[in-house]
Amino acid sequence: MRILLDKFSKSFGSTKVIEAMDLEVGSGEMLALLGPSGCGKSTTLFAICGIHRPTAGRILFGDRDVTNLPSQERNVGVVFQSYALYPHMTVEENIGFPLTVRRLPASDIKRRVAEISALVHIDNLLGRRPSQLSGGQQQRVALARALIRRPDVLLLDEPLANLDAKLRLEMRSEIRRLQKETGITAILVTHDQVEAMSMCDRIAIMKEGEIVQIATPSEMYNDPRSAFVAGFLGNPPISFLKGKALGGAFVSDDGNFRLPLGSLRDIGDGRALTLGIRPEHFGPDGDLAIEGKVVFAETQGRENLYDVVLADGSVLRSIQPVRDDVKLGDCVRWNLSSEAAFVFAEDGRRL
Amino acid sequence: MRTSRTLGIIMIAPAATMIFLFYLMPAILTGIFAMTNMSTATGISGGVYQVTQSAANRLQDDMPELAAGIAEPRFVIDDEGLAALEALKLKPGYVAELRGQHVGAVFASRREAERVIKALKDRPSTREVKQISDLFNRSVLNTRFETRDALIGSLEKLGFTMTPEEQDKVARVTYTGWVWTTDNFRVIASSPDMAKIFFNTAFYVAVTLMLFNVSYALFLAVTTHYMPPATASVFRAVWLLPRITPVVIYVLMWKWLTWDNGFISMFLGQFGVPPKNYLLDNAYNAWFFVILINGFIGASMGMLVFSSAIKAIPQTHFHASEVDGASRWQQIRYIILPQLRWPILFVTCYQTLSLLASFNEILLSTRGGPGRATEVWSLAAYHTALNNYTGNLEYGLGAALALVLVVIGIVLSLIYLRIFRYDTLISKPLIED
Numbered sequence: 121m122r123i124l125l126d127k128f129s130k131s132f133g134s135t136k137v138i139e140a141m142d143l144e145v146g147s148g149e150m151l152a153l154l155g156p157s158g159c160g161k162s163t164t165l166f167a168i169c170g171i172h173r174p175t176a177g178r179i180l181f182g183d184r185d186v187t188n189l190p191s192q193e194r195n196v197g198v199v200f201q202s203y204a205l206y207p208h209m210t211v212e213e214n215i216g217f218p219l220t221v222r223r224l225p226a227s228d229i230k231r232r233v234a235e236i237s238a239l240v241h242i243d244n245l246l247g248r249r250p251s252q253l254s255g256g257q258q259q260r261v262a263l264a265r266a267l268i269r270r271p272d273v274l275l276l277d278e279p280l281a282n283l284d285a286k287l288r289l290e291m292r293s294e295i296r297r298l299q300k301e302t303g304i305t306a307i308l309v310t311h312d313q314v315e316a317m318s319m320c321d322r323i324a325i326m327k328e329g330e331i332v333q334i335a336t337p338s339e340m341y342n343d344p345r346s347a348f349v350a351g352f353l354g355n356p357p358i359s360f361l362k363g364k365a366l367g368g369a370f371v372s373d374d375g376n377f378r379l380p381l382g383s384l385r386d387i388g389d390g391r392a393l394t395l396g397i398r399p400e401h402f403g404p405d406g407d408l409a410i411e412g413k414v415v416f417a418e419t420q421g422r423e424n425l426y427d428v429v430l431a432d433g434s435v436l437r438s439i440q441p442v443r444d445d446v447k448l449g450d451c452v453r454w455n456l457s458s459e460a461a462f463v464f465a466e467d468g469r470r471l
Numbered sequence: 472m473r474t475s476r477t478l479g480i481i482m483i484a485p486a487a488t489m490i491f492l493f494y495l496m497p498a499i500l501t502g503i504f505a506m507t508n509m510s511t512a513t514g515i516s517g518g519v520y521q522v523t524q525s526a527a528n529r530l531q532d533d534m535p536e537l538a539a540g541i542a543e544p545r546f547v548i549d550d551e552g553l554a555a556l557e558a559l560k561l562k563p564g565y566v567a568e569l570r571g572q573h574v575g576a577v578f579a580s581r582r583e584a585e586r587v588i589k590a591l592k593d594r595p596s597t598r599e600v601k602q603i604s605d606l607f608n609r610s611v612l613n614t615r616f617e618t619r620d621a622l623i624g625s626l627e628k629l630g631f632t633m634t635p636e637e638q639d640k641v642a643r644v645t646y647t648g649w650v651w652t653t654d655n656f657r658v659i660a661s662s663p664d665m666a667k668i669f670f671n672t673a674f675y676v677a678v679t680l681m682l683f684n685v686s687y688a689l690f691l692a693v694t695t696h697y698m699p700p701a702t703a704s705v706f707r708a709v710w711l712l713p714r715i716t717p718v719v720i721y722v723l724m725w726k727w728l729t730w731d732n733g734f735i736s737m738f739l740g741q742f743g744v745p746p747k748n749y750l751l752d753n754a755y756n757a758w759f760f761v762i763l764i765n766g767f768i769g770a771s772m773g774m775l776v777f778s779s780a781i782k783a784i785p786q787t788h789f790h791a792s793e794v795d796g797a798s799r800w801q802q803i804r805y806i807i808l809p810q811l812r813w814p815i816l817f818v819t820c821y822q823t824l825s826l827l828a829s830f831n832e833i834l835l836s837t838r839g840g841p842g843r844a845t846e847v848w849s850l851a852a853y854h855t856a857l858n859n860y861t862g863n864l865e866y867g868l869g870a871a872l873a874l875v876l877v878v879i880g881i882v883l884s885l886i887y888l889r890i891f892r893y894d895t896l897i898s899k900p901l902i903e904d
C-alpha cells in the first residue's frame with residue numbers, strides 16, 4: 121500500500137522537529153529514512169504509525185486519509201528499536217498479541233503464530249520469555265509480532281542497532297527477504313548508510329527534519345545532491361578538499377593543486393568550492409597526480425586504507441587492493457580520477 | 472586473623488546492640504509476656520501469698536471445707552495471745568486459767584471462743600470478753616505471707632490439714648504475683664467474644680484491603696497514568712491529603728460529618744429527618760465509616776507504589792500495544808496489570824500487616840463501638856493490655872493477643888507468596904546463543 125506524507129509537520133511544544141515534509145513510498149517498496157541521530161526519523165515513523173499526531177499536514181495510506189486515526193485503526197506493524205517485547209508474556213503470547221486483542225479464536229491465533237514463527241525461524245522458541253532470548257531472537261520475535269496481522273505497512277525503527285556485527289549482516293538479508301516475500305510496503309529508519317543501501321529500494325536522506333534527497337542507493341552514491349549526502353554515503357567516507365575556481369579549474373587554497381572543471385568551466389573566478397573525492401578514486405590509477413605523505417595505513421584483509429596528507433594540510437583517503445610497499449610516513453605520488461570528483465558550492469550544493 | 476575478627480565484632484557491636492534492644496527484645500518480651508498472667512493486679516515483679524475472699528471462692532469447688540474455713544475468722548489460744556493478755560493487766564486469773572486449761576485450743580468462730588472465755592472462773596465482763604477474744608483472733612483472711620512456707624505453716628497451725636497437692640492448690644490461688652501459664656491462649660481460643668473479634672478483623676482487613684488499598688489505589692494510579700503529567704501530579708497530591716493530614720484531625724472531620732449535629736444531620740434536617748449520630752448509629756454504619764476512613768488513608772500508599780511501577784514500564788510497551796491494536800482497557804489488562812504483579816503483592820502484604828496491627832483510626836472514631844461491633848484484634852489487644860474498662864490491665868493476655876496477630880501476619884505473607892508464585896517471576900536469562 122502506498123504511503124503519502126503531504127506537508128507533514130511535527131513539533132513538540134515550541135521545538136519544531138519536522139516541517140512540511142513531503143514523502144511518497146510506493147506500494148511494495150522498501151524505503152530507508154537515513155540520517156544522523158536526532159534528525160527526526162523516529163518522529164516521522166511514529167507519526168506514520170499514529171503514536172504521534174502530526175501538528176500539520178496529512179498522512180495517507182493508499183487513498184485513505186489516516187491523519188486523525190488512532191494507531192489501533194491503522195493496521196501498521198512496527199518493530200521498535202528496543203523491540204518492546206512484553207516481558208511477562210511468552211514468545212507465543214507476544215507474537216499472538218495483535219490477534220488476541222482482536223479477540224480471534226485461540227485456535228486461529230495458534231495456527232497463525234505457528235506460520236509466522238516458522239517464517240522467521242523461531243518456531244522452536246515459542247514457550248520462552250523475552251528475557252530468555254538472545255538479541256537476534258528477540259529481533260525475530262518483534263518482526264513476527266509486527267507481521268502477524270498482515271499489516272498494510274511495516275515500519276522498522278533502527279531494527280539492527282542492538283545486534284552484533286555478524287547478526288546484523290544476517291538480519292539485514294532476513295528482513296529484506298521477508299519484506300519481499302510478503303510484498304509489504306516498508307519504511308526502515310536507520311542512521312547506518314550500509315543498512316540503508318543494502319536493504320532498501322530507495323533512500324530518503326534526512327537532515328534536521330528535512331529530506332535532502334530521495335533516490336535509489338546507487339543513484340544517491342554516484343549522484344549526490346549535496347556534500348552532506350556525499351559525506352553520509354560510502355565507507356570509508358569521501359574526503360573533501362577546499363579551494364576556489366580559477367580559469368575554468370579548481371585550484372587548492374595553496375595553489376599547488378589544479379583540477380580542470382570540464383563542464384563546469386564557466387564558474388566565475390574566485391568562487392569558493394569544495395571538491396569531494398571518494399577513496400576508490402584516489403590511488404595508483406587516475407589522470408591527475410598528487411603528492412602527499414601517508415599518515416594512516418590499515419589493512420582490511422582484501423583492501424588497504426590510507427590517509428594521505430597533502431601540502432596544504434588537507435587529507436585524502438584512498439582504498440586499494442592489498443599491497444605492502446607503502447608504509448606509514450612514506451611520501452607517495454598517487455592519481456585522482458578527475459571525472460569522478462564531485463564539485464560542491466560553498467553552501468554544500470552540488471554543482 | 473584474630474585481631475581482624477575482634478575488630479569485626481567491635482564494629483558490629485553497636486548495630487547488634489540496636490537490633491537486639493529495639494527489634495528482637497520487643498518480640499521476645501511479647502512472647503514471654505504472652506506465656507504469663509501478668510496484669511495490673513499481679514504487677515510485673517514477684518508477689519506475695521494472700522488469702523482473699525476471691526482466692527477462697529476459687530477453692531470452693533475442690534476444697535469446700537478449707538475454703539469455708541479460711542474465709543471465716545479463727546481463734547487460737549496460743550502463747551502470743553497470752554503474752555498480750557498479760558500486758559493488758561486484767562485479772563491475772565484469766566491468763567493462768569487459759570494457759571493452764573485451754574492452751575492450744577482452736578475455735579472455728581468467735582462465738583465458740585467467747586463462750587469459753589466467758590466461762591472463766593474470774594468472770595470477765597462482756598467488754599473484757601470481747602477484748603480478750605480479739606487477742607486470740609488468728610484469722611488468715613487478708614493476711615499477707617511473704618513465702619509459701621509461711622502461708623502453709625500458718626494454715627497448719629490453725630488446724631487445716633492438707634495433702635501436698637492441696638497445698639499446691641492453695642499456694643497457687645493465693646499467690647498475688649504473676650505465674651507462667653498458657654491460659655491466655657485457652658481464653659482466646661474459647662471465648663466467644665474473641666471469635667467475634669476475629670471475624671470483625673478478617674472482615675475489616677479483607678474489605679479495606681481489596682476495595683481500597685488495592686483496587687481503589689490501582690484505579691487512581693491507572694487514571695493518573697492516562698492524564699497529562701501536570702494534571703496527574705495535582706491529583707496525586709490531592710489523593711495524598713488524607714495520609715498527610717494528622718489522623719486525629721482527619722478523623723475529626725469525619726466526626727463532624729457524621730455526628731448528630733454534624734453535616735449529614737444538618738443537611739437531612741432540612742428535609743425533616745431527625746438528627747442522629749450516623750457513625751455510631753448501628754454496626755453497619757460504623758463499619759461503613761471505619762472502612763472509608765481507613766481506605767482513603769491507606770489507598771495513598773498503593774497509589775504511589777502502583778504509579779511508580781507503571782512509570783517504570785517502558786513507554787515503548789504502550790506504543791507497541793497501541794500499534795498492535797490494544798484498546799486502553801486491553802492495555803490495562805494485558806500490559807499494566809501483569810507487570811504490577813509484584814507491586815500488588817507487596818502492597819497486599821504490607822497493607823495486610825499494617826491493617827492487622829493498626830487501630831488508631833478505629834480508636835479515634837468509634838472506639839470499637841457501637842458496643843463492640845467494630846472492635847478488631849489489635850484494638851482488643853490495646854483494650855486488654857493498656858486501656859481496660861475495668862482498670863485491670865491484662866498484659867499477659869494482651870501480649871498473647873499480639874502474638875497471635877504476628878503469627879497470623881506471617882502465615883498470610885507466606886500464603887501471598889504462594890498465590891503470586893514469585894519463583895516464576897524470576898526467569899533465567901540466557902547468554903547470546
Ligand SMILES: Nc1ncnc2c1ncn2[C@@H]1O[C@H](COP(=O)(O)OP(=O)(O)O)[C@@H](O)[C@H]1O
Binds near residue numbers: 155157158
Ligand atoms: N516526545 C518528544 N518531546 C520533545 N522532543 C522530542 C520528542 N521526541 C523527539 N523529540 C526531539 O525531536 C528530535 C528528533 O528526534 P527523533 O525523531 O527521535 O530523532 P531520530 O532521527 O534520532 O530518530 C530530537 O531533537 C528530539 O529531541
Ligand SMILES: [Mg+2]
Binds near residue numbers: 161162278
Ligand atoms: Mg530514533
